[in-house]
Amino acid sequence: MCGIVGLFLKDPKLEPRLGRLLADMLATMCERGPDSAGFAVYGNEADGRVKLTLRLPAGASPAPVLDAIAEASGQPVESAARDTHLVVSVPEVRETAVRAMLATMRDRVAIVGAGRRMEIFKEVGRPDDVAVRFGLAGMTGTHGIGHTRMATESAVTTNGAHPFTTGPDQCLVHNGSLSNHNALRRELIRSGLRFETENDSEVAAGYLTSKLREGRTLREALNASLDDLDGFFTFVVGTDTGFAVLRDPIACKPAVMAETDDWVAFGTEYRALVDLPGIDTARVWEPEPATVYVWERT
Amino acid sequence: MPTVDLATAPVRELNAALHSLQPSTNETVWRVQNPRGQHAIAVGLDAPVTVEIDGSVGYYCAGMNKQATVVVNGSAGQGLAENMMSGRVHVKGDASSAAGATACGGLLVIDGNASARCGISLRGLDIVVKGSVGHMTGFMAQAGNIVVLGDAGDALGDSIYEARLFVRGTVKSLGTDCIEKELREEHRMLLRSLLDAAGLPDVDAAGFRRYGSGRKLYNFHIDNIGAY
Numbered sequence: 258m259c260g261i262v263g264l265f266l267k268d269p270k271l272e273p274r275l276g277r278l279l280a281d282m283l284a285t286m287c288e289r290g291p292d293s294a295g296f297a298v299y300g301n302e303a304d305g306r307v308k309l310t311l312r313l314p315a316g317a318s319p320a321p322v323l324d325a326i327a328e329a330s331g332q333p334v335e336s337a338a339r340d341t342h343l344v345v346s347v348p349e350v351r352e353t354a355v356r357a358m359l360a361t362m363r364d365r366v367a368i369v370g371a372g373r374r375m376e377i378f379k380e381v382g383r384p385d386d387v388a389v390r391f392g393l394a395g396m397t398g399t400h401g402i403g404h405t406r407m408a409t410e411s412a413v414t415t416n417g418a419h420p421f422t423t424g425p426d427q428c429l430v431h432n433g434s435l436s437n438h439n440a441l442r443r444e445l446i447r448s449g450l451r452f453e454t455e456n457d458s459e460v461a462a463g464y465l466t467s468k469l470r471e472g473r474t475l476r477e478a479l480n481a482s483l484d485d486l487d488g489f490f491t492f493v494v495g496t497d498t499g500f501a502v503l504r505d506p507i508a509c510k511p512a513v514m515a516e517t518d519d520w521v522a523f524g525t526e527y528r529a530l531v532d533l534p535g536i537d538t539a540r541v542w543e544p545e546p547a548t549v550y551v552w553e554r555t
Numbered sequence: 556m557p558t559v560d561l562a563t564a565p566v567r568e569l570n571a572a573l574h575s576l577q578p579s580t581n582e583t584v585w586r587v588q589n590p591r592g593q594h595a596i597a598v599g600l601d602a603p604v605t606v607e608i609d610g611s612v613g614y615y616c617a618g619m620n621k622q623a624t625v626v627v628n629g630s631a632g633q634g635l636a637e638n639m640m641s642g643r644v645h646v647k648g649d650a651s652s653a654a655g656a657t658a659c660g661g662l663l664v665i666d667g668n669a670s671a672r673c674g675i676s677l678r679g680l681d682i683v684v685k686g687s688v689g690h691m692t693g694f695m696a697q698a699g700n701i702v703v704l705g706d707a708g709d710a711l712g713d714s715i716y717e718a719r720l721f722v723r724g725t726v727k728s729l730g731t732d733c734i735e736k737e738l739r740e741e742h743r744m745l746l747r748s749l750l751d752a753a754g755l756p757d758v759d760a761a762g763f764r765r766y767g768s769g770r771k772l773y774n775f776h777i778d779n780i781g782a783y
Contacts, residue, residue, distance in 0.1 A: 508671055508690075511633060511651070527592035527611055527632060541611070541630060543651055543670045546690065 259432040260286025260384075260405040261512075263493040263523035264533075265500035265552050269399075271519060271534075276396030282522070282529045283393070283403040284385040289525060290405025293418040294387040295379025297428040297495055300398035302373045307352050307425070310369040310377045311343045311359070312415070319343050322366055329358035340390040342369065344376050367416075372426030374398075374497050379418035399554060402495045404430040411456045421459040423450060424466035426497035431458035432510045432525060433489035441485065461486060465494060479503045479549040493523050498554040508546035515539040521552050557582050562589035566596055573623075576602040592632065597625050600642070617644045620661065636663045639680055652689065655682045658699070664753045671708070674701045677718050683753035691730065693720050702749050704758065712766050716773075720766040721746055734769040
């Protein structure tokens with residue numbers, strides 16, 4: 258089943274409220290995906306720095322990890338701890354060194370995602386609880402994507418929760434199931450991509466990353482996926498500047514969109530959108546099958 | 556007039572109140588506020604009453620309806636009026652997929668667009684869509700009529716039995732064993748009565764094209780194996 262929510266703000270005045278709005282949307286989709294949840298928020302960036310979202314074992318002190326990162330990056334590290342996750346900001350030029358160091362701590366520290374703007378959080382548990390644990394309601398940013406999961410194709414684990422990220426500032430959430438993901442995963446691994454799970458949705462994310470690496474636009478990458486991905490899907494995709502939606506040609510996975518002058522929103526059900534400011538006068542529609550919708554920040 | 560505010564009352568309370576109505580009830584007009592996309596609103600009614608819903612509804616609104624008139628001043632989610640038996644359902648906005656699925660009788664009017672699989676497995680309901688319909692509309696429809704003033708998406712009437720499809724706009728593609736048929740006087744008269752019932756006296760019945768079953772797939776035949 259699964260539930261998806263997404264919000265892309267056009268009016269900067271709403272940016273302080275992004276997390277609050279997204280948290281309320283996510284909570285309405287609990288029934289569609291009660292086993293785990295996750296979200297990505299595109300917030301502030303700092304010149305020459307990259308944010309790594311890390312996951313530590315529950316209850317583990319972040320201090321030793323932060324010390325090791327500071328040493329690898331050659332300067333004190335800026336960080337924010339949120340439940341099991343830790344967002345650290347490191348100089349871009351030291352990212353490779355920090356990652357090499359983190360690889361030595363692989364048994365204790367997982368890299369959930371990376372990007373100049375994207376922070377990504379996911380855990381097993383009821384979606385409204387997960388949102389509270391990470392403090393989603395207090396987050397700010399330009400756009401965000403969330404997912405509530407009812408697993409069908411792989412285990413209920415933190416790594417199996419969405420969003421999936423396979424490239425910098427790129428993330429994808431998926432409602433549906435892919436049937437050719439194993440063959441595609443092998444091809445993508447041969448072309449240099451790495452996967453953390455056996456999950457079909459991670460393959461879709463990896464596919465888009467591979468197309469973006471080739472220099473395709475987000476729209477082109479999604480259009481290509483219509484030829485190469487077999488199965489049922491509604492995707493919502495985030496990049497540092499973009500927000501995109503695609504449904505498969507059969508379109509049996511539900512999807513509703515709404516747009517005003519101030520925002521664009523996606524919900525698996527209309528219920529997820531009813532608290533957005535101005536929803537009563539918004540343009541509300543169901544995205545067409547096999548049609549790519551993209552919004553870009555200019 | 557009874558008014559139920561779904562911002563405070565649960566949907567089950569509303570439906571239970573509507574289910575308990577006797578045919579002789581004097582509470583013949585109900586107003587429902589703040590539906591906020593909730594599912595299964597005004598489902599399973601069986602009394603000659605009118606329920607007017609102010610706002611957009613979620614899945615299965617007015618499902619299994621008998622006798623009642625349900626008006627939605629908004630849009631409707633999946634499975635609108637599914638398995639409806641009689642009465643009238645009128646949605647002022649759009650309807651999501653599978654509107655009127657398996658429904659046996661009555662009239663469903665959608666002022667906006669209906670998305671995929673409108674009238675899937677239809678068994679006698681009449682559907683009038685003032686906008687356009689999505690792909691696989693009328694899939695395996697057995698009886699009843701679907702009238703579309705706008706356009707139809709891919710695979711219209713796929714594997715259709717004896718339901719009649721009337722489309723005024725373009726048809727993106729016809730489904731398996733669905734063919735265009737002549738619009739004869741009897742069909743114009745039928746269309747006229749459906750358009751009048753839907754409150755469209757000014758729409759010309761002659762402006763439609765009729766589609767229906769090619770009757771090649773009724774029974775399994777080895778020569779048709781490629782079409783199954």
